[in-house]
Amino acid sequence: MNDFFRNNGLWLLLVAAILSALLAAASLTGAASSIPENAVNMLATPFRAAGSKFALWFNDREIHRRDVTQLEEENAALRKQIADMEAAIRQAENDSEENRRLREWLGLRQQRRDLSDLETALITEYTVSNWTSAVTLDNGTDHGVEVGDCVIDPTGALVGVIERAGSNWSTMRTLIDTDTSIGAQVFRTKELGVLKGEFALMEKGQVRLDYLPADSRLLAGDLVVTSGVGGYYPSGLVIGTIDEVRLNDSGSAPYAILTPQSNVSGLTQVAIIKSFDIVT
Amino acid sequence: MFRNAVIFKWTLYLLAALLCFTVQSFAQHIHFLGVIPFLYPLLAVIPATMDSPGFGGAFAVLMGVFCDLLLPESLPCFYTLSFPVAAMIASFLSRELLPAGLLCSYAVSAIAFALNGFFHCFLFWTWGDPSPWMTGLHLTLREFFVTVPIVSPLMTLLFRLVADRTRYEEMHKGMA
Numbered sequence: 001m002n003d004f005f006r007n008n009g010l011w012l013l014l015v016a017a018i019l020s021a022l023l024a025a026a027s028l029t030g031a032a033s034s035i036p037e038n039a040v041n042m043l044a045t046p047f048r049a050a051g052s053k054f055a056l057w058f059n060d061r062e063i064h065r066r067d068v069t070q071l072e073e074e075n076a077a078l079r080k081q082i083a084d085m086e087a088a089i090r091q092a093e094n095d096s097e098e099n100r101r102l103r104e105w106l107g108l109r110q111q112r113r114d115l116s117d118l119e120t121a122l123i124t125e126y127t128v129s130n131w132t133s134a135v136t137l138d139n140g141t142d143h144g145v146e147v148g149d150c151v152i153d154p155t156g157a158l159v160g161v162i163e164r165a166g167s168n169w170s171t172m173r174t175l176i177d178t179d180t181s182i183g184a185q186v187f188r189t190k191e192l193g194v195l196k197g198e199f200a201l202m203e204k205g206q207v208r209l210d211y212l213p214a215d216s217r218l219l220a221g222d223l224v225v226t227s228g229v230g231g232y233y234p235s236g237l238v239i240g241t242i243d244e245v246r247l248n249d250s251g252s253a254p255y256a257i258l259t260p261q262s263n264v265s266g267l268t269q270v271a272i273i274k275s276f277d278i279v280t
Numbered sequence: 281m282f283r284n285a286v287i288f289k290w291t292l293y294l295l296a297a298l299l300c301f302t303v304q305s306f307a308q309h310i311h312f313l314g315v316i317p318f319l320y321p322l323l324a325v326i327p328a329t330m331d332s333p334g335f336g337g338a339f340a341v342l343m344g345v346f347c348d349l350l351l352p353e354s355l356p357c358f359y360t361l362s363f364p365v366a367a368m369i370a371s372f373l374s375r376e377l378l379p380a381g382l383l384c385s386y387a388v389s390a391i392a393f394a395l396n397g398f399f400h401c402f403l404f405w406t407w408g409d410p411s412p413w414m415t416g417l418h419l420t421l422r423e424f425f426v427t428v429p430i431v432s433p434l435m436t437l438l439f440r441l442v443a444d445r446t447r448y449e450e451m452h453k454g455m456a
Contacts, residue, residue: 127308130315130423131400134352163352171352178404179354199404200415203314249410 101269104154108271112156112236117274119143121151123267124169133177133202135264139272140166150226150233150273157238157262158182158226159270170272175239175260176202184209184239185227189217192227193256195239201257206243209256216254218245224258234276289446293339296442297323300435301346315419317427319435320347321392322385324363326435329374329384330443340367354403362399366392385436386428393424 105120121143125136139145149162151172160174161182173179180197186209193209201207209224222242228235240260247254300319307317323343328336344363348356355361370388378384397420404412 125308127311127316129351129353130318130419132352132354173352178407178409199401199409199412203415203419 101154105271108152108154108156112234117144117276118271119145119274120269120271121145121170122269123264126265128171132179133174133197133264134163134171135160135174137162137170137172137270137272138168140168140170142167144274145170145272146274148232150237151270152237152273153262153267153270155238155262157240157260158233159260159262159264159267161233162272172270174264175262176205176207178202180207182233182239183227183229184224185235186218186242187223187225188219189222191216191218192229193224195224195258205263206257206259207240209242209258212254212256214253216245218242218254218256220244222256224256234273285446285450288449289335292442292446293327293439296327296438297343297346299438303431312426313422315422315426317431318393318396318423319427319431320351320359321363321366321396322389322427322431322435324367325370325388325392326385326432327439327443328367328370329380329388330439333368333371333375336367336371337364340364354407358399358403362395366395369395380440382433382436385432389428389432390424393420393428396420397423 101120105118108118119139121137121139123135124138128134128136137145137151145162145165147162147165151159151162153159158175160172160177161180162170163173163179164171175182175195176197178197178199180195182195184193184195185191186193191213193212196208196210198208212218220242224239224242226233226235226237226239238261240258240262242256242258245254245256300323304317304319307319310317320343324340327339330336331339340363341360344357344360347359347363351359353359366388369391373388373391374380374384378387397416401412401416404416
């Protein structure tokens with residue numbers, strides 16, 4: 001290599017000088033590119049275009065990757081935000097449901113000022129036996145609940161009576177249970193009777209109103225409320241409406257079949273009347 | 281040594297009963313034909329077919345006490361009185377007529393449900409209910425068909441395992 005440059009170096013320098021002079025002359029003579037310049041650039045154009053395309057593609061890919069990453073992060077953040085909002089909505093729904101129930105109880109308290117001490121309780125177990133109609137509540141003697149306390153729904157209708165009470169639980173027999181025996185009064189006629197459970201009626205969700213006067217003027221649809229006679233239960237609690245009036249086997253005494261207004265299966269919360277004022 | 285075997289036997293039977301009580305608490309949410317499956321009467325009779333009449337009776341009394349504490353009934357000692365009667369009949373049946381097994385369990389289950397229904401209706405009737413018998417019969421039949429076909433074989437298997445295990449333990453301890 002050294003020999004080549006030593007022998008031909010001068011010639012190479014000369015050729016280079018001539019080419020440089022020609023290129024300089026060409027550039028000075030006109031705006032149009034010279035033939036060699038043109039030829040070189042023509043050859044370079046496809047490579048340049050390919051390079052540019054590749055650079056563009058690479059740039060696009062990079063932007064795409066960055067966008068996707070950004071979108072994924074944004075998506076994750078939005079999902080979390082949606083989950084948080086859904087949780088907040090659920091909480092708000094629960095709160096407004098509780099608010100509604102409390103408003104109902106408050107309204108009831110304002111309507112019935114004689115029911116001086118109400119304790120709300122949740123129903124924890126609906127059916128405990130096929131032979132009785134009873135539910136289990138989550139409040140007991142720790143909350144002041146006692147055997148014999150009346151239980152009402154948010155509309156103020158009688159649901160049942162506490163039969164057993166433990167420290168944090170109580171069992172309530174519903175009105176249709178066979179052990180039911182409550183003094184009742186027909187709202188329209190003021191006739192007194194005794195609400196009694198009957199096994200065959202319990203299966204149909206009904207109860208019997210017994211010991212009515214012989215000249216009773218009851219009609220189907222009449223409202224029956226608690227009589228409050230004896231002071232065991234508050235007076236005026238809605239029991240239900242009369243379905244039909246029948247005569248007993250001897251044909252001498254009428255009795256009525258009625259459906260309680262409050263349906264236990266549709267309830268989640270009830271109120272226990274711990275004490276009440278006797279209204280005369 | 282004998283005392284340990286007795287304790288082991290009662291513990292095992294009570295654990296099996298506890299399992300049944302847990303299943304009942306889940307079954308209470310299943311309504312079929314208008315009734316819930318009712319496992320408790322089977323707890324009084326199926327173990328009684330697999331062990332001595334004395335043990336079967338005592339176990340039935342204990343189950344009856346548990347049920348009376350758990351379930352609201354018109355008569356506070358309803359199950360304490362009715363379960364031993366059912367257990368005695370079950371014990372007699374398994375010793376004299378049908379050897380303990382699936383068929384015997386079906387038979388004693390039917391007896392347990394029949395007695396349960398009869399005692400309930402009798403109570404309703406004595407307390408002035410005019411016509412509890414037909415409703416009671418329908419309810420007993422529905423309770424039987426909802427509970428027994430599935431639960432009786434499983435409970436028979438469970439108490440068979442318990443009885444075999446306690447028998448083995450007694451023999452083992454006896455030999456030792």
